[in-house]
Amino acid sequence: MIQNLRMEVKKLLKDKKVDIVLGWEKGSLPLSSTPLFIHEEEDVDRLIFDETCRNNLTTYLTKDKRKLGKTYDKIGIIVKGCDARSIVLYSIEQQIKKENVVIIGVPCNGVLEKKKILRKTENKEILESKIDGKNVHLKGRDFDMIIPLNEVLCDSCLTCRYPDAPVHDIFIGKPRKEVDIKDEYKNVIDFEKKSSEERWEYIKEEYSKCLRCYACRNVCPACYCNECFVDQNDPQWIGKTPEVTDTIIFHLIRNLHVAGRCVDCGACVSACPVDLDLRIMNKKVEKEVKERFDYTAGLDINEKPAMASYCENEKQDFIMG
């Protein structure tokens, strides 16, 4: 697959169909990859695609973040299913012109969540690693371990319905067959069953971990505001401390701001340096949008955004009467 992908990328560059291609290369740490920006054909051989390619590269496409050295007329980008859905979002929200982006889909088997792996090794450092189709082989100073892949994939991947780019210009490799996911919202449903005191305790405990480094916001493809409300200080919208009363406002507002837009790529979860459970609330909001508007973000380039369209027969039970 990777050889075909490299050939295709070389061809795109050679034929001047694109000025740059966004992909991944091997990272500096075991089980890591890092974004690769390919300008020249000779760099193509560094390109990889495997279970370590967790970054959602579409975040580099939006205008605020497009700092790949300079701006480009035509960008090629290699995408997993969730990444492609982010591009759909950009197109719907008029952040990019679809014709300026060449979407190269690749079949995704899910990506690894390093935090889960470290829980398995009890935080012992991994020095060597190898991935085969089913397992991750790990070596540390005093341990050897084989872990089944599905135990250490991102939560988002375990409930992913769209591993193959629903929208693409080119697809390399064999698409995965339809994925049957039955309990996508299991965590949310379990959470909903708790008492409001329990839910509040959980949320408070989680959001009190926040460092306010904004890694979640900055890796998020849906977060591309030119100026985030937390950065506005005239007037200042929220307090700047790491106290939970302040951090919770940031997180909950971000939750609502990505309502009907979050594609559950898991970038925020992977980026968080303090392992905050950022997904539960995003998934809750996603479920609400699904139930109320029968809307799934990032599937149809011609659809209107859930939060910017109105339909008379929508559920209106939130209106007190």
Added chain:
Amino acid sequence: MIKIKKSDFNTFINNLQKNYSVFAPVTDSKATAFKKIKSVGDINNNILNTKRSPKEIFFPQSEVLFQYTEKGMEVPKWEEKPFAIWGMRNCDTKSLLLLDKVFGEAHQIPKKDMYKDPYWKEKYDNCLVFNIACNEPLSTCFCNWFDGGPFDKTGSDIFVVETDDSYIFEAVSDKGKKFLNDCKITENASDKEIKKIEKLKETAESYLAIKEDISSLFSKTKEIWDEPIWDEIAAKCINCGACAFVCPTCHCFDVSDEGKDKKGKRIRLWDSCMFAIFTKEASGHNPRSQSTQRVRQRVMHKYNYFMDNYDEHLCTGCGRCVVVCPVNLDIREVIKKIISY
């Protein structure tokens, strides 16, 4: 050199707690960090590098500088004095020396009368630092690039080596000497154990990656300030503050006033040069509006400006930023790239 048996560790910490508030590496819901312990059971001696650096004891993420009501103003007092920190590593003890150049007075060259930060000083001056040698450094450690090492003692009061069954203590500073004289430990480390330390040191150093010669880093950063290499370095940075917030030496801060009616407070908060708002001026102009400019600032501050001011690099090679960076922008590779440019 004196020692305690590991089986006496609990007694040692209990005794220490009689005269000191004790901070140590703990694992709590906020990830591994240095926290004030209630009892010895809180200590996790297996953590090599805590996720959050111990700078937050001296320079908290959010610190009230003063608070006021209509009756007057008061400056909150640091209530933990004196205090001891058990279990710091060389990269962290060295970072205290670097921060002290900015906030304290001990090493202020060239200007003797520079401002001394009272909030920093009252903590730093009342602290007893136990530095534990790293028997098994991580693959992300690069302290050796900055002349530190797993068995380096710089910046500590008492240097501790963990052997199979004991902790061996060596006084480094006068404060440390006084503590070891006054405490009632009488057992001396045997010659065999002292030899063992050498062995542990050799093994630990063998785990580290090859030392990079960074002698040209300072001059090189100056030469390339205007070069396009910065675009290449910064391209994948997403401008979050994860690196700065886990860094033991990053020390930029913001000041925020919070007040309502007749009471309020002024707070000092960590800030990061990675954020766009960091240099935004009241006029709306932002001299570092571009990501590249901000990444360059962070690298330059660490490996050039600080060197200019204080003759040292503002980095101890702890590797925390290498571990947390969401896009694997590895500072070691940035340094290598700059040197070979």
